[in-house]
Amino acid sequence: MTNEERRAALEAIIYAADEPATVEQLAAALDEEKLVVQASLDELVASYAVEERGIEVRAVAGGYKMYTKPQHHDVVRRFIKSLRPPLRLSMPALETLAVIAYKQPVTGPEISEIRGVNSSGVIATLLDKRLITTAGRKEVMGRPILYKSSKEFLMRFGLSDLEELPSLKEFEALAREALGSDEGVAPTESSDESVLDATREVPVSSNGDAGEQVVATAPEESVSESQSSAEEGAVEGDEQAHKSAAAGE
Numbered sequence: 001m002t003n004e005e006r007r008a009a010l011e012a013i014i015y016a017a018d019e020p021a022t023v024e025q026l027a028a029a030l031d032e033e034k035l036v037v038q039a040s041l042d043e044l045v046a047s048y049a050v051e052e053r054g055i056e057v058r059a060v061a062g063g064y065k066m067y068t069k070p071q072h073h074d075v076v077r078r079f080i081k082s083l084r085p086p087l088r089l090s091m092p093a094l095e096t097l098a099v100i101a102y103k104q105p106v107t108g109p110e111i112s113e114i115r116g117v118n119s120s121g122v123i124a125t126l127l128d129k130r131l132i133t134t135a136g137r138k139e140v141m142g143r144p145i146l147y148k149s150s151k152e153f154l155m156r157f158g159l160s161d162l163e164e165l166p167s168l169k170e171f172e173a174l175a176r177e178a179l180g181s182d183e184g185v186a187p188t189e190s191s192d193e194s195v196l197d198a199t200r201e202v203p204v205s206s207n208g209d210a211g212e213q214v215v216a217t218a219p220e221e222s223v224s225e226s227q228s229s230a231e232e233g234a235v236e237g238d239e240q241a242h243k244s245a246a247a248g249e
Contacts, residue, residue, distance in 0.1 A: 006040045020063025061154040096122040098171050105135040105146035
């Protein structure tokens with residue numbers, strides 16, 4: 001296989017792969033030495049780096065994947081948003097994601113302590129969106145689950161590994177870019193996570209229903225009818241008593 005053929009084959013594989021393709025995977029697919037494949041990869045990356053190309057081959061999450069270039073992000077976002085809604089995160093979810101990214105591995109109680117609120121609902125949302133994953137259990141009392149960022153997180157944020165994480169101050173700007181500009185961050189007031197957190201604060205009775213919040217009360221009309229019936233019964237009873245007394249006399 002010539003170098004040109006090898007570069008073309010690498011380009012095709014990286015384009016077709018859903019996940020970042022590692023050097024080991026590419027070398028196995030081409031049945032070539034890793035050093036030879038790496039040299040061809042470097043040439044491929046350089047060929048896409050020229051100004052005329054709209055996409056680039058980027059080293060990310062331990063492998064190689066194709067991405068649109070930053071100068072074309074706006075037009076690409078407009079096109080993508082016309083096809084499907086963007087991945088939306090509320091500010092509580094973004095805060096929780098930042099805590100996990102910079103403190104990982106970290107437990108749910110530790111996350112809640114840092115944020116000052118119950119984060120169970122937000123963690124569930126991040127798991128559903130595959131931005132975080134479990135990392136075993138912490139060897140302390142109760143053995144709580146540990147959480148860490150996922151490969152999907154690295155891909156979304158365009159990072160090759162966690163060492164490329166920016167400062168906390170820069171994280172929000174990076175998140176807005178990765179998740180679709182300002183529109184990728186949902187308002188806190190209407191977020192699903194806020195609703196879930198609020199729900200977890202409602203006391204629950206022994207039969208599984210929400211306690212304290214639901215009080216069984218009879219309709220006002222029914223109460224009035226019952227009172228009227230009772231009063232009418234009392235009047236009838238008094239009349240019967242008077243008649244009996246009169247008959248006795």
